[in-house]
Amino acid sequence: MIEFSKVNKFYGDFxxxxxxxxxxxxxxxVVVIGPSGSGKSTLLRCINRLETISDGGLTVNGVSVxxxxxxxxxxxxxxGMVFQHFHLYPHKTVLQNITLAPMKVLGQSxxxxxxxxxxxxxxxxxxxxxxxxxxxxxxxxxxxxxIARGLAMKPEVMLFDEPTSALDPxxxxxxxxxxxxxxxxxxxxVVVTHEMGFARxxxxxxxxxxxGRVLExxxxxxxxxxxxxxxxxxxxxxxxxx
Amino acid sequence: xxxxxxxxxxxxxxxxxxxxxxxxxTLKVAxxxxxxxxxxxxxxxxxxxAKIPVLSQILAVLVEILRNLPLLLIIFFTYFxxxxxxxxxxxxxxxxxxxxxxxxxxxxxxxxxxxxSIEKGQTEAGRSSGLxxxxxxxxxxxxxxxxxxxxxIVSQFISLLKxxxxxxxxxxxxxxxxxxxxxxxKESYVAPVFIIVALMYFIVNYALSLAARRLExxxx
Numbered sequence: 001m002i003e004f005s006k007v008n009k010f011y012g013d014f015x016x017x018x019x020x021x022x023x024x025x026x027x028x029x030v031v032v033i034g035p036s037g038s039g040k041s042t043l044l045r046c047i048n049r050l051e052t053i054s055d056g057g058l059t060v061n062g063v064s065v066x067x068x069x070x071x072x073x074x075x076x077x078x079x080g081m082v083f084q085h086f087h088l089y090p091h092k093t094v095l096q097n098i099t100l101a102p103m104k105v106l107g108q109s110x111x112x113x114x115x116x117x118x119x120x121x122x123x124x125x126x127x128x129x130x131x132x133x134x135x136x137x138x139x140x141x142x143x144x145x146x147i148a149r150g151l152a153m154k155p156e157v158m159l160f161d162e163p164t165s166a167l168d169p170x171x172x173x174x175x176x177x178x179x180x181x182x183x184x185x186x187x188x189x190v191v192v193t194h195e196m197g198f199a200r201x202x203x204x205x206x207x208x209x210x211x212g213r214v215l216e217x218x219x220x221x222x223x224x225x226x227x228x229x230x231x232x233x234x235x236x237x238x239x240x241x242x
Numbered sequence: 243x244x245x246x247x248x249x250x251x252x253x254x255x256x257x258x259x260x261x262x263x264x265x266x267x268t269l270k271v272a273x274x275x276x277x278x279x280x281x282x283x284x285x286x287x288x289x290x291x292a293k294i295p296v297l298s299q300i301l302a303v304l305v306e307i308l309r310n311l312p313l314l315l316i317i318f319f320t321y322f323x324x325x326x327x328x329x330x331x332x333x334x335x336x337x338x339x340x341x342x343x344x345x346x347x348x349x350x351x352x353x354x355x356x357x358x359s360i361e362k363g364q365t366e367a368g369r370s371s372g373l374x375x376x377x378x379x380x381x382x383x384x385x386x387x388x389x390x391x392x393x394x395i396v397s398q399f400i401s402l403l404k405x406x407x408x409x410x411x412x413x414x415x416x417x418x419x420x421x422x423x424x425x426x427x428k429e430s431y432v433a434p435v436f437i438i439v440a441l442m443y444f445i446v447n448y449a450l451s452l453a454a455r456r457l458e459x460x461x462x
């Protein structure tokens with residue numbers, strides 16, 4: 001469904017992504033881990049062209065992401081994204097945050113969009129906050145709204161860019177629970193995270209990145225028990241034994 | 243109570259009527275310039291924010307030139323130099339044109355920086371949901387930016403209203419100009435006339451500030 005082939009990306013002279021080859025299949029949950037600065041967020045952001053690739057091929061559902069002829073807005077309808085800092089629209093209520101894109105992009109009526117929005121708000125467990133503004137919500141609640149906002153477009157893939165990194169520890173659980181439920185329903189997910197418990201529990205595959213390269217790809221059990229790469233071993237020992 | 247005498251003498255119905263006539267000219271010139279410069283400033287500010295190649299650079303140069311010239315010079319230029327180049331305008335039109343051009347440049351900077359002050363993540367969230375650039379600007383960035391811009395925009399409007407008085411140099415029959423005609427009659431009229439002229443400017447501008455403050459409170 002998502003296919004990177006020999007993808008490179010540069011920021012000026014800085015080589016952020018190096019010869020990335022990666023395939024993500026429909027229904028798969030792929031967790032990308034690695035030290036900061038390893039290029040994992042950039043990798044994720046290339047999938048919906050928030051970052052452009054410098055060379056190589058990147059397709060989503062067979063459509064080339066970088067091609068100038070590709071209608072990026074059409075492509076993005078199908079790719080939900082959740083950010084580290086939520087990026088809810090502060091001037092809109094929770095409900096309006098969720099209905100904006102379905103109404104303006106998919107042309108849904110307000111009634112239809114609100115029904116969908118309520119459905120997903122219920123799903124993430126904060127239907128009662130529909131009329132609130134983002135500033136009245138806790139971080140965990142905001143992130144759950146952001147997930148509902150992504151889901152309301154009924155995308156085939158959801159991208160998560162460190163969705164719990166900006167949260168207070170006691171709120172991480174509620175967001176991860178929503179993501180776990182989503183994974184169990186068969187959503188295709190690409191998740192950049194440091195949550196090892198989550199990765200172990202729901203990932204179909206772990207992708208370990210360092211210095212712009214994918215160093216290792218493995219099922220979680222193998223990766224955690226016996227990482228092949230020295231760099232991965234070092235990373236795991238640092239992150240698990242603190 | 244001698245010092246009150248010139249006040250009583252000068253505040254005659256005729257004089258007051260004459261001052262009000264001038265004040266109406268001030269308000270008319272200011273209102274038209276405010277509307278025009280807001281529209282132009284919004285367009286220029288947005289185009290510059292959008293970083294359209296070539297166009298944005300040309301606008302940047304124009305804005306920088308205008309912003310760094312004294313308004314008085316622009317007024318002089320519009321009324322005295324443009325006719326040499328074949329563009330002739332009457333006084334009121336010239337005053338409106340000069341004010342509009344200058345204030346558009348100032349407002350475009352306020353609007354551009356207001357748009358820039360909105361976190362990039364907002365645009366990313368909008369774009370990644372499939373909204374187009376223009377839709378993202380319209381539904382997400384602009385509404386938030388406008389709220390932040392209310393105080394500086396209103397103070398720009400206030401300074402525009404005050405700046406209309408500079409057009410006395412091309413004899414625009416505004417409040418200050420009519421005031422000058424009245425106090426030219428007698429030296430003792432100067433202070434009373436200035437006081438009432440000041441009062442008129444103050445009332446309108448203060449009302450504008452209060453309205454802006456109301457708007458701000460309503461939003462927060």
